[in-house]
Amino acid sequence: xxxxxxxxxxxxxxxxxxxxxxxxxxxxxxxxxxxxxxxxxxxxxxxxxxxxxxxxxxxxxxxxxxxxxxxxxxxxxxxxxxxxxxxxxxxxxxxxxxxxxxxxxxxxxxxxxxxxxxxxxxxxxxxxxxxxxxxxxxxxxxxxxxxxxxxxxxxxxxxxxxxxxxxxxxxxxxxxxxxxxxxxxxxxxxxxxxxxxxxxxxxxxxxxxxxxxxxxxxxxxxxxxxxxxxxxxx
Amino acid sequence: xxxxxxxxxxxxxxxxxxxxxxxxxxxxxxxxxxxxxxxxxxxxxxxxxxxxxxxxxxxxxxxxxxxxxxxxxxxxxxxxxxxxxxxxxxxxxxxxxxxxxxxxxxxxxxxxxxxxxxxxxxxxxxxxxxxxxxxxxxxxxxxxxxxxxxxxxxxxxxxxxxxxxxxxxxxxxxxxxxxxxxxxxxxxxxxxxxxxxxxxxxxxxxxxxxxxxxxxxxxxxxxxxxxxxxxxxx
DNA sequence: TCCACTCTTTGCGCTAGCGCAAAGACAGCA
DNA sequence: TGCTGTCTTTGCGCTAGCGCAAAGAGTGGA
Numbered sequence: 001x002x003x004x005x006x007x008x009x010x011x012x013x014x015x016x017x018x019x020x021x022x023x024x025x026x027x028x029x030x031x032x033x034x035x036x037x038x039x040x041x042x043x044x045x046x047x048x049x050x051x052x053x054x055x056x057x058x059x060x061x062x063x064x065x066x067x068x069x070x071x072x073x074x075x076x077x078x079x080x081x082x083x084x085x086x087x088x089x090x091x092x093x094x095x096x097x098x099x100x101x102x103x104x105x106x107x108x109x110x111x112x113x114x115x116x117x118x119x120x121x122x123x124x125x126x127x128x129x130x131x132x133x134x135x136x137x138x139x140x141x142x143x144x145x146x147x148x149x150x151x152x153x154x155x156x157x158x159x160x161x162x163x164x165x166x167x168x169x170x171x172x173x174x175x176x177x178x179x180x181x182x183x184x185x186x187x188x189x190x191x192x193x194x195x196x197x198x199x200x201x202x203x204x205x206x207x208x209x210x211x212x213x214x215x216x217x218x219x220x221x222x223x224x225x226x227x228x229x230x231x232x233x234x
Numbered sequence: 235x236x237x238x239x240x241x242x243x244x245x246x247x248x249x250x251x252x253x254x255x256x257x258x259x260x261x262x263x264x265x266x267x268x269x270x271x272x273x274x275x276x277x278x279x280x281x282x283x284x285x286x287x288x289x290x291x292x293x294x295x296x297x298x299x300x301x302x303x304x305x306x307x308x309x310x311x312x313x314x315x316x317x318x319x320x321x322x323x324x325x326x327x328x329x330x331x332x333x334x335x336x337x338x339x340x341x342x343x344x345x346x347x348x349x350x351x352x353x354x355x356x357x358x359x360x361x362x363x364x365x366x367x368x369x370x371x372x373x374x375x376x377x378x379x380x381x382x383x384x385x386x387x388x389x390x391x392x393x394x395x396x397x398x399x400x401x402x403x404x405x406x407x408x409x410x411x412x413x414x415x416x417x418x419x420x421x422x423x424x425x426x427x428x429x430x431x432x433x434x435x436x437x438x439x440x441x442x443x444x445x446x447x448x449x450x451x452x453x454x455x456x457x458x459x460x461x462x463x464x465x466x467x468x
Numbered sequence: 469t470c471c472a473c474t475c476t477t478t479g480c481g482c483t484a485g486c487g488c489a490a491a492g493a494c495a496g497c498a
Numbered sequence: 499t500g501c502t503g504t505c506t507t508t509g510c511g512c513t514a515g516c517g518c519a520a521a522g523a524g525t526g527g528a
Contacts (some may be wrong), residue, residue, distance in 0.1 A: 470524105470528090471524090471526105471527095471528090472514100472526095472527095472528105473518105473524105473526090473527105474523100474524085474526100475522105475523080475524075475525095476521100476522080476523070476524090477520100477521085477522075477523090478518105478519100478520090478521085478522100479515105479518105479519090479520090479521105480509105480518090480519090481517095481518090482515105482517090482518105483515095483516085484503100484513105484514100484515100484516095484517085485509095485512105485513095485514100486511105486512085486513085486514095486516100487510105487512090488509105488510090489509090489510090489520090490507100490508090490509090490514105491505070491506100491507085491508085491509105491514105492506080492507075492508100493504100493505080493506105493507090494503105494504085494505075494506090495502105495503095495504085495505095496501105496502095496503090496504100497499085497501090497502090497503105498499100498500090498501090498502105
């Protein structure tokens with residue numbers, strides 16, 4: 001790694017939540033232990049069930065974490081964007097990856113070996129505290145999704161999944177909100193089938209709530225979907 | 235706190251996973267920041283939606299973490315036993331408790347204020363790494379439960395919930411396995427209704443797989459339930 | 469530009485499991 | 499011990515949503 005590239009990656013690193021609040025010296029040490037990775041579109045970071053060997057931080061691109069059932073059904077656990085860590089759970093001894101991580105677009109990432117990142121986390125409390133915060137946030141979201149799946153009808157769940165996309169950092173606040181997810185994606189995120197998602201979208205389009213497209217949904221009014229999600233009068 | 239009580243609690247602390255690997259001196263510092271709490275049976279540690287102010291570690295007794303929906307439905311997120319931390323997510327800034335924590339039996343616990351525990355975690359990398367590991371383990375379980383809820387029929391999910399109880403540390407390995415959970419508890423843990431749990435239990439009892447009782451289920455053969463959970467031939 | 473593959477929509481039949489109601493059983497407290 | 503409240507069981511009617519099939523639309527690569 002050349003000096004200029006180091007500086008550039010250091011700047012990038014300092015803006016990644018996992019590394020927030022660390023000194024430039026600490027960042028330097030952390031970067032020295034990192035490896036640069038390029039994953040092609042549709043390529044895999046790792047597969048579910050494999051020994052967990054590396055932590056990744058996505059620098060550029062989009063990826064997905066999914067779980068596959070023995071029967072071949074797929075559930076989307078999380079969508080990842082730039083700055084997101086991948087597989088913090090590597091710090092668990094003898095952990096296997098509980099999910100498959102696949103690049104949705106071409107991805108640039110940094111990776112750290114398990115022993116390496118574990119040592120760094122033990123050494124730098126702030127680093128592991130940041131990791132704890134990020135896993136906690138994902139855990140909170142999963143708890144909510146579990147509760148929703150257990151207690152709410154499909155329409156509300158789909159509305160919530162759309163709202164979660166809109167609310168992601170970096171996405172614009174102004175309507176219309178363009179969401180590039182297929183019916184199958186939404187189905188895998190909400191525990192239903194693509195047919196049910198399609199029927200729901202068709203119904204919403206007839207009501208003028210969305211503009212539907214292939215792999216795409218445009219939401220006209222955020223509050224409408226908030227009301228659907230919360231089962232409030234529209 | 236008298237000297238003897240300190241020593242006794244210190245011994246207890248050193249066996250709590252969250253404090254594993256810390257020096258006696260570090261444990262001393264941590265204990266100095268702790269408060270002792272007694273929660274009566276059916277009493278609350280905290281309620282969902284409240285500002286998250288304290289982390290707790292259960293010393294004795296059993297408790298439950300639940301989420302309640304606006305419609306009054308309840309989902310059991312986690313069952314807690316001695317040594318379990320409660321609300322590690324307090325380290326998130328401005329967090330609200332995402333769940334309600336209620337004592338199932340009389341409980342003894344230690345608590346730490348948010349700022350206090352956050353500072354300790356930043357200071358002692360091992361402490362926050364331990365916290366990260368524990369949240370990660372719970373997160374992994376929730377991921378699995380989500381996938382199961384999204385893709386599996388009720389019978390399998392109930393079988394899995396029973397297996398999880400059997401597999402908890404401290405529970406005997408030898409059949410018969412006694413599980414003290416009501417039909418309603420199991421329903422709240424598996425996203426179904428008490429009627430469906432009851433029907434399933436009746437069916438299993440007729441097949442000689444369990445002995446059913448009020449608030450109780452005794453499992454005769456672990457492997458039978460493994461096969462049900464994995465949808466394998468019996 | 470054309471073709472193949474994938475995504476989307478819609479009709480339709482089916483069922484797993486929900487939820488109400490009633491009756492019986494059981495545990496805890498006065 | 500008796501009573502009350504809660505838990506469990508079972509019958510029954512109902513439906514949300516599954517899943518198959520077919521047709522149409524759209525995208526990407528040669």
